[in-house]
Amino acid sequence: MLFGKRGRRVAGMLLGTMLLGGVLAGCGGGDKAKSDEIKVGANFEMTGNVANYGNATFEGLQLAIDEANAAGGINGKKITLVKADSKSEASEAANAATKLISDDKVSVLVGPATTGSVLAEVRIATDAKVPIIAPCATSPKVTVENGKVQPYVFRSCFIDPQQGDVMAAFAKDNLKAKTAVVYVDSSSDYSKSLGQVFKEKFEAAGGKVLMEEAFLQKDQDFKATLTKLMTANADVMFVPAYYEEVGKIVKQAREIGFTKPIIGTDGWDDPKVADIAGKDALNNTYFSTHYSDKDESVKPFIDAFQKKYNKAPNVFAALGYDAGKMLIDAIKRAGGVDSEKITKALAETKDLKVGTGILSMDANHNPIKQAVILENKDGDRVMVAKIMPK
Amino acid sequence: MDFGSHLIQQLINGISLGSVYALIALGYTMVYGIIKLINFAHGDIYMVGAYVGFFAITVAHMGIFPALIVSMVVTGLLGMVVERLAYKPLRHAPRISVLITAIGVSFFLEYGSMYFVSPTPRTFPRVFETEGLTIAGFTVNGQQLLIFAITLVLMVLLTYIVQYTKIGKAMRAVSFDTETAQLMGIDANRVISVTFGIGSALAAAGGVLVGVYYNSIDPLMGIMPGLKAFVAAVLGGIGIIPGAMAGGLILGIIEALVSGFISSTFRDAAAFAILILVLLFKPSGLFGKNTQEKV
Numbered sequence: 001m002l003f004g005k006r007g008r009r010v011a012g013m014l015l016g017t018m019l020l021g022g023v024l025a026g027c028g029g030g031d032k033a034k035s036d037e038i039k040v041g042a043n044f045e046m047t048g049n050v051a052n053y054g055n056a057t058f059e060g061l062q063l064a065i066d067e068a069n070a071a072g073g074i075n076g077k078k079i080t081l082v083k084a085d086s087k088s089e090a091s092e093a094a095n096a097a098t099k100l101i102s103d104d105k106v107s108v109l110v111g112p113a114t115t116g117s118v119l120a121e122v123r124i125a126t127d128a129k130v131p132i133i134a135p136c137a138t139s140p141k142v143t144v145e146n147g148k149v150q151p152y153v154f155r156s157c158f159i160d161p162q163q164g165d166v167m168a169a170f171a172k173d174n175l176k177a178k179t180a181v182v183y184v185d186s187s188s189d190y191s192k193s194l195g196q197v198f199k200e201k202f203e204a205a206g207g208k209v210l211m212e213e214a215f216l217q218k219d220q221d222f223k224a225t226l227t228k229l230m231t232a233n234a235d236v237m238f239v240p241a242y243y244e245e246v247g248k249i250v251k252q253a254r255e256i257g258f259t260k261p262i263i264g265t266d267g268w269d270d271p272k273v274a275d276i277a278g279k280d281a282l283n284n285t286y287f288s289t290h291y292s293d294k295d296e297s298v299k300p301f302i303d304a305f306q307k308k309y310n311k312a313p314n315v316f317a318a319l320g321y322d323a324g325k326m327l328i329d330a331i332k333r334a335g336g337v338d339s340e341k342i343t344k345a346l347a348e349t350k351d352l353k354v355g356t357g358i359l360s361m362d363a364n365h366n367p368i369k370q371a372v373i374l375e376n377k378d379g380d381r382v383m384v385a386k387i388m389p390k
Numbered sequence: 391m392d393f394g395s396h397l398i399q400q401l402i403n404g405i406s407l408g409s410v411y412a413l414i415a416l417g418y419t420m421v422y423g424i425i426k427l428i429n430f431a432h433g434d435i436y437m438v439g440a441y442v443g444f445f446a447i448t449v450a451h452m453g454i455f456p457a458l459i460v461s462m463v464v465t466g467l468l469g470m471v472v473e474r475l476a477y478k479p480l481r482h483a484p485r486i487s488v489l490i491t492a493i494g495v496s497f498f499l500e501y502g503s504m505y506f507v508s509p510t511p512r513t514f515p516r517v518f519e520t521e522g523l524t525i526a527g528f529t530v531n532g533q534q535l536l537i538f539a540i541t542l543v544l545m546v547l548l549t550y551i552v553q554y555t556k557i558g559k560a561m562r563a564v565s566f567d568t569e570t571a572q573l574m575g576i577d578a579n580r581v582i583s584v585t586f587g588i589g590s591a592l593a594a595a596g597g598v599l600v601g602v603y604y605n606s607i608d609p610l611m612g613i614m615p616g617l618k619a620f621v622a623a624v625l626g627g628i629g630i631i632p633g634a635m636a637g638g639l640i641l642g643i644i645e646a647l648v649s650g651f652i653s654s655t656f657r658d659a660a661a662f663a664i665l666i667l668v669l670l671f672k673p674s675g676l677f678g679k680n681t682q683e684k685v
Contacts, residue, residue, distance in 0.1 A: 049509070186655060213649075213653065213654040213655075214654055214655045216658075218610070218611075218614060219614075220600065220604045220606075220614075220615070221403070221407045221604070221645075223403040223406075223407075223646075224400055224403045224404065224407075224645065224646035224647075224648075224654075224657075225649040225650070225654040225657075227396065227399050227400055227403060227650055228396075228400075228649060228650045228651070228654070231396055244511050244606060244608075247513075247605075247606060248604055248605070248606055251604075251605060252604075255531050256399075272510075272511065275513040276513050276605050276606045277605075278516070278605075
């Protein structure tokens with residue numbers, strides 16, 4: 001969700017001491033960081049229209065870093081987060097990354113949250129050979145450009161196609177659906193690519209997609225198209241979209257008498273869906289997301305977050321926390337602040353326990369990480385499956 | 391579902407959507423009829439109406455009908471204030487100046503509301519029974535019936551006001567020829583002000599009904615319906631009241647039928663293509679008669 005349209009990047013860069021002085025292009029004079037700290041640039045949307053994504057991700061990251069520092073830091077060195085505001089704009093994200101790399105001499109960048117902003121800083125970080133961890137940019141093109149892996153870009157969340165894959169398998173195996181209809185937001189790349197992956201995977205598994213329709217962001221009325229989709233009489237409807245439209249679609253589908261399951265992706269993961277659709281309409285709907293707050297293994301993170309911020313974390317905060325965990329682990333294994341060594345360590349991340357599960361990095365710098373499937377049931381969310389890709 | 395019942399179901403969907411377009415289109419057409427201004431802020435007036443209704447229901451705990459009336463009154467007054475402050479000083483300025491001012495008012499309302507009520511969508515509480523009514527296999531829900539009924543009542547009321555009251559007669563006179571009307575002792579400024587008030591009140595009713603029907607409102611909700619309603623007004627013949635009613639319904643039905651029988655991706659394209667065709671063959675709109683205009 002967030003991931004499609006807006007990726008966020010956390011530019012946390014750690015520029016540690018300057019052990020690597022020469023490595024960073026263009027580092028000027030010698031006032032490097034003190035040798036007992038590791039600098040991480042946190043480049044996030046602190047203001048602007050996706051500020052709520054950026055701030056939540058930063059809070060998760062901050063929590064992971066604070067925990068590591070409280071535990072004595074890494075080899076006796078504390079991690080310092082250097083914040084920069086990308087103002088929810090790609091050009092500002094690039095400026096902030098430049099500042100973090102050349103003025104603050106960070107060793108690694110974390111953020112921003114949205115895909116567009118992460119893409120804007122890739123060139124800068126790659127030229128300076130500073131790794132980026134994107135906590136929640138789910139578009140595949142963040143780490144792989146024209147078939148080539150971006151050597152310095154990593155992410156700590158799964159990518160869009162994985163969700164289409166997971167939901168196709170879920171529809172086929174768990175819901176026993178033989179036929180499906182797909183209803184996508186044609187103004188969003190996120191939605192369109194998920195619709196396509198779902199169709200391929202569902203048909204490869206022997207199912208049949210009977211009808212594909214589209215709407216536009218900000219549409220109010222979906223009944224005409226839903227009435228048409230209903231005539232296909234399919235076993236399931238797949239709606240990979242953002243929460244506002246999802247809420248309206250589910251509500252209107254139930255009003256015209258569509259009682260079959262409606263399934264979706266992490267764009268559904270917002271309490272507004274229930275507000276708009278109503279909890280009765282939301283029964284018999286399922287969506288994939290990054291974690292379940294009912295999952296025992298996620299509880300330590302939720303409790304720690306609750307304690308520090310006095311509120312429940314959302315999915316962005318959880319992904320920011322995972323990015324922090326991944327970063328700390330990589331710095332530990334790299335044994336210092338050398339950006340090249342951290343990059344190498346990030347690529348070798350394996351079976352790492354993070355806040356929302358266990359993660360290993362694949363050859364394309366995308367983590368192999370479980371997705372969970374939640375069912376909306378009488379206003380509550382119940383975890384029905386935890387699916388590891390492949 | 392067989393073809394026939396699918397068709398009827400789509401007509402029901404189209405009429406409820408079209409009723410809302412018609413309510414907004416009436417405001418466009420009345421204002422255009424009287425001062426030849428395309429009031430681009432009208433869609434945002436509709437949004438403000440939805441918010442006033444929302445707060446009347448959630449904060450003041452009113453029922454749907456009192457909230458509807460409060461929203462119409464408050465928004466009607468807002469329409470008059472906008473006219474007084476933004477358009478009246480430009481009465482003798484070139485039309486393009488007024489048009490640009492209207493766009494400015496539109497942004498002011500959109501982003502002003504975003505500041506005051508936050509950009510997060512609000513959800514309307516359930517104030518009206520949503521139970522679907524199934525008549526001979528077709529589903530019409532309570533909210534759709536509410537929209538038909540209120541739209542119908544408001545249209546009858548408007549027709550009565552315009553045709554049979556003194557102010558209505560004055561509106562028609564000013565629309566026909568402002569200067570002559572003034573020579574006959576009609577206070578044109580007051581008539582224009584009332585026209586804005588009535589047009590805005592109708593948009594507010596549309597806003598509240600949409601809030602109840604779709605259950606979600608936000609500060610930018612007026613942009614697309616405003617544009618569609620403008621198209622509806624032009625389709626029916628801008629400046630002509632029955633034209634706006636018919637134009638709104640036709641547009642709503644076209645959208646529903648295209649989504650239902652062709653493809654949802656062609657929905658907007660088809661609606662606008664039909665507008666172009668109508669204008670090619672009848673440039674003054676479906677109900678347009680030469681140059682004569684009525685409020």
